[in-house]
Every structure is written in C-alpha cells, then in structure tokens.
Amino acid sequence: MIAAVSIVDVVKHFGSLQALAGVSLEIAEGEFFGLLGPNGAGKTTLISTLAGLVRADSGWLSVLGHDVVKDYRQARSLLGVVPQEIVFDPFFSVRETLRIQSGYFGLRHNDDWIDEILENLDLAGKADVNMRRLSGGMKRRVLVAQALVHKPPVIVLDEPTAGVDVELRQGLWQFVRRLNNEGHTIILTTHYLEEAEALCGRIALMKQGRIIALDSTANLMAAHPGGTLEDVFVRTMNQ
Amino acid sequence: MIGFWTLFYKELLRFWKVGFQTVGAPVLTALLYLLIFGHVLDEHVQVHGVRYTSFLIPGLVMMQVLQNAFANSSSSLIQAKITGSIVFVLLPPIPYGAFFAAYVLASVARGLMVGVGVLVATLWFADLQMAAPLWVLVFAVLGGAILGTLGMIAGLWSEKFDQLAAFQNFLIMPLTMLSGVFYSIHSLPAFWQRVSHYNPVFYMIDGFRYGFFGVSDVAPEVSLMVVVACFAAVSLLTLSLLKRGWKLRA
Numbered sequence: 001m002i003a004a005v006s007i008v009d010v011v012k013h014f015g016s017l018q019a020l021a022g023v024s025l026e027i028a029e030g031e032f033f034g035l036l037g038p039n040g041a042g043k044t045t046l047i048s049t050l051a052g053l054v055r056a057d058s059g060w061l062s063v064l065g066h067d068v069v070k071d072y073r074q075a076r077s078l079l080g081v082v083p084q085e086i087v088f089d090p091f092f093s094v095r096e097t098l099r100i101q102s103g104y105f106g107l108r109h110n111d112d113w114i115d116e117i118l119e120n121l122d123l124a125g126k127a128d129v130n131m132r133r134l135s136g137g138m139k140r141r142v143l144v145a146q147a148l149v150h151k152p153p154v155i156v157l158d159e160p161t162a163g164v165d166v167e168l169r170q171g172l173w174q175f176v177r178r179l180n181n182e183g184h185t186i187i188l189t190t191h192y193l194e195e196a197e198a199l200c201g202r203i204a205l206m207k208q209g210r211i212i213a214l215d216s217t218a219n220l221m222a223a224h225p226g227g228t229l230e231d232v233f234v235r236t237m238n239q
Numbered sequence: 240m241i242g243f244w245t246l247f248y249k250e251l252l253r254f255w256k257v258g259f260q261t262v263g264a265p266v267l268t269a270l271l272y273l274l275i276f277g278h279v280l281d282e283h284v285q286v287h288g289v290r291y292t293s294f295l296i297p298g299l300v301m302m303q304v305l306q307n308a309f310a311n312s313s314s315s316l317i318q319a320k321i322t323g324s325i326v327f328v329l330l331p332p333i334p335y336g337a338f339f340a341a342y343v344l345a346s347v348a349r350g351l352m353v354g355v356g357v358l359v360a361t362l363w364f365a366d367l368q369m370a371a372p373l374w375v376l377v378f379a380v381l382g383g384a385i386l387g388t389l390g391m392i393a394g395l396w397s398e399k400f401d402q403l404a405a406f407q408n409f410l411i412m413p414l415t416m417l418s419g420v421f422y423s424i425h426s427l428p429a430f431w432q433r434v435s436h437y438n439p440v441f442y443m444i445d446g447f448r449y450g451f452f453g454v455s456d457v458a459p460e461v462s463l464m465v466v467v468a469c470f471a472a473v474s475l476l477t478l479s480l481l482k483r484g485w486k487l488r489a
Contacts, residue, residue, distance in 0.1 A: 014489070051330055054489045073332035081330055087323035091253050103245025104331035146327065 002065040004029045004154050004185035005050065010059030012045055012209075019045040020056070021209035027187060027202075029064075029153070032180050034200030034217070035189045036233060041206040043189045044084055047156050051081045063154055077105060080152035084159045084189075086139045088131040094118070094142055095127040098149055105150035117145045120175040122168060137164045144172065148179075155179065156187045161195065173199065197221075197229035205236050212236060243337035246328060250345030254311055261349060265307050266356040269299045273361055276421060286423045287454045293365040294448075297375075298420035300357045301382060301447040305440065308350035308383035309390040309411050312342045316394025317403050320486075329488065335481035339391070339474070346387025347380055354379055367451060374459055375450030381466045382443035386411070388473040395477075395486050414440045419448075424456050439469045 005027040012020040020042050027033045035043050048054040050061050052068055052075070060067065066074040089097060095114065102110035118124045121141045126134060131142065144160055157176070161169045173195070180186050190196055196203060196217075203220055205213040213220065213236050217229070224232045254261040277292040284291040319325040328338065361367075369375055389411070397403040418440035424432050435441045436457075446462035449455035455462070481487075 048489070052488065053326065053329055055484065073334065076330060076332040079330075081326075083323070083326050085323050087326060089253075089319075089324045089327065090322075091256050096252075100245055100249050101327060101331075103248070104242050104328065104333055106241045106332075108241060 001029070003027060003062075004031065004064060005187065006060075006062045006065075007046070007050070008060045010046070010049060010056045010061060012042075012049060012054060012056050018209050020049070020059075022059070023206075023209070023211055025204060025211060025214070027185060029185055030180070030183055032177075032186045032199055032201050033188065034196040034203040035187060035206065036193065036196055036203060037206035038237065040208075042209040043206055044158055045209075046206070047081065047158050047187070047189065050156065051079060052076060077150065078152055079154050079156065080147035080150065081156045082143050082147045082158055082160045084162075086136060086143065086163075088134075088139055088142065090130070090132045093128050093130050094123060094134070094145075097131060097142060098145055101146045102149045107150055110149060113151065114145075114149065117148050120171070120178075121145055122171055137168055140164055141168065141172065153183070154185045154187070158189050159191065160188075161190065161192060169195075193229045193233055203229075205233065207237055212239075240337075242331060242333040243341050246333060246338065246341035247345055250311070250315060250341060251348055253315060254345070254349050261307070261311070262353050262356055265303045265353045266360050269303050269357040270360055272299055273364060277364060286426075287452055289452060290365065293367055294423075294452075295421065296358070296361045296365055296367055297448045297451045298444055299361065300354045301379065301444050302415050302418075302420045303357050304350040304354040304379050304383050305386040305415050305443065306411065307353040308346040309386040309393070309407070311346040311349040312387045312390030313394040313397075313403055313407070314390075315342065315345075316391060317397050317400060320394070320398070321400070325487065335478065339388075339478055339481055342391050343384050343387040343474075346390055347383035350383035350386070351379060369451055370453035371450045371459075373450070375447060377463065378443055378447035378450065378466065381463075381470055382440075382447065385439070385443070385466065385470050385473055388470070388477050391477050392473070392480065395480055398486075414438055418444045419456065420444055439465060442466050 003026045007023055007025040010020050010023045023046055037043050045054055049056050050068060052072055062068060063075040063078045066078065068075045098114045118127055121144060123141055123145065126138060131139065140163060147155060161172065176186060188196065188200060200217050202216050204211050220232050221229065224235060273295060276295060280291045286294040393403055393406040397406065418438050424435045442462035442465040445455045445457055446459045446466065449459040
C-alpha cells in the first residue's frame with residue numbers, strides 16, 4: 001500500500017541554521033496525524049518542504065507515491081495546505097477567492113463544493129464579502145476552505161485554530177473529522193495539545209529539526225500513566 | 240490550461256477592480272504631458288513632417304503601454320510576496336511556463352487598455368492616421384510583453400517596495416523617457432544619438448510611431464528584430480528564474 005506521505009532523510013539548512021536534520025516519516029492513507037513541537041522545531045519547514053514551498057538540501061518526499069520535486073504537479077494536486085500565517089488577497093470576495101483557487105487546481109464549475117465548504121465552515125453568509133472585511137478567525141476559515149477546494153486526499157493543517165474562537169473551532173474539527181472519516185489523510189500541527197490528543201491517532205514530536213518521538217497517541221500516553229499529552233510533551237522535550 | 244486561464248483572469252480582475260488608479264490615472268498623466276508640451280511646442284516644432292502634437296501622441300501612448308505593463312506584473316508580485324498571498328499560486332500545480340505567460344499577458348492587456356485610453360483621449364488634439372496599423376499592434380504587444388517580463392524580474396528580485404521603486408525610477412523611467420517619446424533622436428547630438436541606439440525602448444517607440452506616420456528614425460524591420468531579440472532574452476531569463484523558484488521557493 002502506498003503511503004499518503006513518505007519523507008526520507010530530509011535535511012534543510014537556512015544559512016548556518018539546520019532546520020531539518022534528517023527527518024524520516026511515513027504517514028498512512030486515512031490517518032489523522034499530529035506533528036507537534038515547540039516553536040522552531042521544524043514543523044512548518046517540514047510541511048513547506050512537502051508542499052514545495054521550500055526545497056530540501058537532501059532527502060526525498062512524496063505524496064501518495066508522487067515525488068514532490070520530479071512529479072510536482074501530481075504531488076501538489078493531491079495536497080491541500082492551510083498555511084500558518086493569515087494571508088489573503090485583498091482584491092477579492094470570499095467566493096471569488098475560492099473560485100480562483102479552484103481554477104488554479106484545474107477545476108471549473110466548482111460552486112456546489114464551494115457552497116458545501118462555506119456552509120460547513122460557517123462562511124455562507126460572508127460569501128460575497130471582501131476578504132479585507134472579515135475578522136481574523138473568518139480569514140483563517142477561508143484559508144481552510146482554500147485548502148479544500150480541490151478535495152485533496154491529503155490535507156495539512158498548520159495551526160488552523162490559532163485565533164479561532166471555541167465555537168468555530170468545534171465546527172472546524174467536526175468538518176475535518178468528517179473528511180477524515182471519508183478517507184482524507186489529515187496532518188495537523190497545533191499548540192493546542194488537548195486538540196491533538198482528542199483528534200490524532202498517531203503523533204510525532206519534533207525538536208531542533210529531528211523527530212524525537214513517534215508513536216500512536218495511546219502508546220505515548222501509556223508511557224506516562226495518568227498524564228495528559230501536555231505532560232508527555234513536556235517530559236519528552238526535557239529528556 | 241485552466242490554471243493558466245485562472246491566473247490570467249485573476250491578474251486582469253486585480254487591476255480592473257482598481258481601474259481608476261491603474262487605467263484612469265495613466266490616461267490623465269499622458270493628457271497632462273500632451274497639454275503642456277503640445278501647447279508650448281506645437282506652433283514651433285515639426286518632426287518627420289508632422290506637427291509636434293501629432294508626433295508626440297504615439298510616443299505618449301507607447302510610453303504608457305510600457306510603464307503600465309511593467310507596473311502590472313511588478314506590483315502584483317511584490318504585493319503577493321510581501322503579504323504572503325503568493326502561497327496561493329505556489330501551492331497549486333501551475334507549471335512555471337503558465338505562471339510566466341499569465342503574468343505577461345495580463346501586463347500586456349493592461350498596457351494595451353491604457354494605450355487605447357490615451358489614444359482615444361488625445362484624438363481631440365490632433366488628426367492622427369495610422370499608416371500601418373499592424374506595426375502599431377505588433378510593437379505595442381511586444382513592447383508591453385518585454386516590460387511585463389521586466390516587471391516580473393523586478394517583482395521577483397524585490398523584497399521591499401523601495402527596491403521595486405528603485406528599479407522603476409532608476410531603470411525603467413529613464414529608459415522610457417529617454418527613448419524618443421518627446422523627440423526624434425535626429426535632433427540629438429551625434430554622441431547621444433549613438434547612446435540612444437543602445438536603448439531597446441527607443442526601437443519600441445520608433446517602430447510604434449512608424450505605424451502611424453510611415454516614417455521612423457530607423458527601419459521598422461530593424462526595430463522589430465531588436466524588440467524580438469530583447470523579448471526572447473528577457474523571457475528566457477525569467478523562465479529560468481521561475482524554474483529555479485528564485486526568491487519564491489526557499
């Protein structure tokens with residue numbers, strides 16, 4: 001069976017800083033996978049390398065068997081990425097943004113799916129509002145919508161709930177869980193460890209560009225009986 | 240192809256949504272040039288056997304085509320890079336050739352739209368005929384494409400708005416203003432005539448003007464060869480930068 005994501009010995013330097021120090025990781029299709037670590041651990045660099053935004057110095061990455069460099073068009077069409085920073089194009093409304101994003105992925109007449117995403121992310125009432133006029137939480141939900149317009153089998157969520165209120169966060173997770181149940185592979189980075197504990201079947205902990213722990217959430221928790229994922233995180237990072 | 244058409248459409252929509260600034264303002268600027276220079280010189284100067292106002296209009300049209308083609312691609316890229324929204328075009332599977340073509344064609348479209356606007360607005364001031372309309376179109380499209388491509392290079396290279404402004408003010412503006420927009424290079428001293436022949440924008444303006452009057456400082460075929468060679472050179476450079484992901488992908 002082909003892995004949803006395969007990462008083999010990936011190294012990346014930014015000048016003298018080693019951001020990724022030989023990361024290897026395999027994520028199976030249909031997994032809800034957590035990528036956790038403190039700021040600067042290399043999570044976003046790893047995701048960016050997978051998405052083709054950053055080029056690895058060495059190593060190999062693939063999405064559903066497609067090399068992210070040699071076969072980048074296939075790999076990118078199978079991947080949906082929610083970036084960490086809130087970014088938007090101020091010229092367009094929410095619906096225009098999603099139609100344009102659909103077109104970039106080769107999709108025309110995608111309005112039925114766009115409407116469904118808008119409904120699920122509680123954005124239907126804002127469809128024709130310019131992006132500039134949305135709150136930070138709403139802009140973040142549009143970012144999630146943009147990553148989903150082409151129904152990618154592998155979805156990467158880089159801190160998708162930062163700055164999003166509790167109610168909307170729950171709505172987002174309900175939708176993402178549904179996508180996972182339908183077979184989409186989800187890769188999540190978050191600093192809300194209780195969310196990772198509740199959602200992720202398997203977790204990798206990163207520190208200084210390396211994976212220092214990788215196991216099912218249940219096994220990681222079992223190693224520290226009675227504790228929360230936060231306890232596991234703190235102890236692992238201090239080891 | 241859908242990715243290309245979408246990016247092209249997005250670039251058109253981007254400048255059209257602020258059309259007052261991106262189309263209206265350059266037309267007004269060109270009109271002001273015409274009013275000032277035309278008023279002062281029309282009674283005293285004839286170039287290539289035509290009145291100065293008539294001579295000036297094609298130059299102003301082409302100058303605005305070129306400057307606005309440059310402004311379109313460069314401003315779009317620098318804004319997207321600085322705000323971070325560039326990720327929306329970097330994450331999808333858009334080939335670098337399609338990326339290049341979409342930005343350049345949108346720049347040409349804006350340049351031509353402004354050019355037509357200037358031409359229509361200035362028709363009140365002179366009786367202008369087109370001796371060879373095809374030359375007009377060819378030089379306008381190729382000139383817009385060259386400056387649109389240079390705009391891409393500037394947008395990719397710049398990391399701050401002031402770097403882009405430096406590129407525009409210290410390279411593009413002098414090249415366009417000193418290219419024969421306001422004069423025939425035959426009115427210059429011999430040294431500056433020779434210098435003008437090293438300015439590729441001179442050939443764009445001169446060839447474009449040939450399409451109106453049927454006369455030019457150099458043969459239009461020569462201008463066409465220079466312009467095609469320039470477009471090929473800047474296109475190859477830009478395509479190689481995009482292929483490498485220069486200043487786009489870390």
